[in-house]
Amino acid sequence: MSNPKKDIRALSKEELRRFFEAHGDKAFRGNQVYEWLWNKAAKTFDNMTNLSKATREMLENNFVINHIAVDKMQRSIDGTIKNAIKLHDNLIVESVMIPSKNRTTACVSSQVGCSLDCNFCATAKLKRMRNLNADEIYDQVVEIDKQSKLYHNHRLSNIVFMGMGEPLLNYKNVISAIEKITSPEGLGMASKRITLSTVGIPKMIMKMADEQVKFNLAVSLHSAIDEVRSKLMPINDKNNLASLLESLQYWYEKTQRRITFEYVVFKNHNDRQVDINALIDYCKKIPSKVNLITYNTIGEEEFQTADKQVIQKYVKHLEQNGIVVNIRRSRGDDIDAACGQLANKMED
Ligand code: SAH
Numbered sequence: 189m190s191n192p193k194k195d196i197r198a199l200s201k202e203e204l205r206r207f208f209e210a211h212g213d214k215a216f217r218g219n220q221v222y223e224w225l226w227n228k229a230a231k232t233f234d235n236m237t238n239l240s241k242a243t244r245e246m247l248e249n250n251f252v253i254n255h256i257a258v259d260k261m262q263r264s265i266d267g268t269i270k271n272a273i274k275l276h277d278n279l280i281v282e283s284v285m286i287p288s289k290n291r292t293t294a295c296v297s298s299q300v301g302c303s304l305d306c307n308f309c310a311t312a313k314l315k316r317m318r319n320l321n322a323d324e325i326y327d328q329v330v331e332i333d334k335q336s337k338l339y340h341n342h343r344l345s346n347i348v349f350m351g352m353g354e355p356l357l358n359y360k361n362v363i364s365a366i367e368k369i370t371s372p373e374g375l376g377m378a379s380k381r382i383t384l385s386t387v388g389i390p391k392m393i394m395k396m397a398d399e400q401v402k403f404n405l406a407v408s409l410h411s412a413i414d415e416v417r418s419k420l421m422p423i424n425d426k427n428n429l430a431s432l433l434e435s436l437q438y439w440y441e442k443t444q445r446r447i448t449f450e451y452v453v454f455k456n457h458n459d460r461q462v463d464i465n466a467l468i469d470y471c472k473k474i475p476s477k478v479n480l481i482t483y484n485t486i487g488e489e490e491f492q493t494a495d496k497q498v499i500q501k502y503v504k505h506l507e508q509n510g511i512v513v514n515i516r517r518s519r520g521d522d523i524d525a526a527c528g529q530l531a532n533k534m535e536d
Pocket of ligand 1: 349485
């Protein structure tokens with residue numbers, strides 16, 4: 189069912205101010221409503237208690253608030269929570285809350301499904317349905333902030349754009365959501381606590397560098413050999429490692445912030461010494477660190493996590509070459525909430 193009323197959160201603060209002026213009210217009313225919509229995350233106009241009844245009705249007649257709803261929630265034995273989020277048009281995306289000792293990380297989605305065909309990723313099996321709007325991304329963060337307070341007594345501390353979708357293919361809305369997340373009129377979180385993860389689209393990385401964005405950049409590398417990377421991630425055919433590197437060097441020049449490479453070590457794909465050497469050579473060309481991710485199975489025979497010894501070998505050689513490396517512990521894999529397992533498979 190299509191709704192003719194406009195989503196009020198598609199309006200900027202300035203547009204809201206002008207709307208009120210055009211309706212014979214004070215522009216300042218726009219600021220009040222903006223604060224309700226973003227900072228207080230109001231879900232209905234009736235919640236906006238400092239507005240007159242007439243104003244609330246007027247808003248009701250003109251707009252909707254397309255808020256998300258947590259449709260289902262699953263908790264892992266390690267405390268990780270996976271949410272199935274229902275959007276206003278009944279499509280579903282997933283978000284994950286990952287608690288650790290002193291912090292909570294929100295892993296949020298940027299698209300419904302994904303248009304890229306990374307062969308090892310469960311989300312890739314869902315075709316891309318649509319981009320998420322800025323408010324739909326923002327709402328995922330608000331919900332996880334609430335869950336963090338409820339279950340862990342502290343606020344959300346970090347955000348990673350590592351859920352469903354490719355954030356750089358929904359650039360405008362992702363940037364607009366981040367603006368709201370970091371603004372004191374929104375959640376007031378620090379940009380340095382936000383990480384955007386991408387398959388690596390050079391054109392967009394350069395655009396972000398030009399715009400001097402303040403958040404961190406992670407790139408899903410998985411191989412530093414074109415032939416191998418193209419097999420894992422077909423996007424590498426058109427955006428090869430050399431062009432990716434060029435864009436990352438540009439990013440570093442402009443931002444002075446080092447990049448994180450995400451790297452899954454797969455059995456029989458990138459577990460040879462030549463793979464390790466290629467990664468070392470690549471990292472030496474750009475200030476970076478490496479997060480080694482153990483592979484989370486998605487039921488495809490072809491992809492399996494490499495032996496522990498191979499991962500240790502990666503660590504040893506990277507460290508010997510002065511490259512910072514972490515092994516990323518996978519969280520929530522018992523409920524298919526771990527990296528690459530988000531595929532709208534919730535248990536009833
Ligand atoms: N499209 C963006 C955002 C998704 S982030 C990107 O690709 O970076 C999800 C991360 O998990 C990526 O690094 C992705 O390569 C990795 N991933 C995908 N499937 C995985 C799996 N089954 N096991 C472990 N990591 C996986």
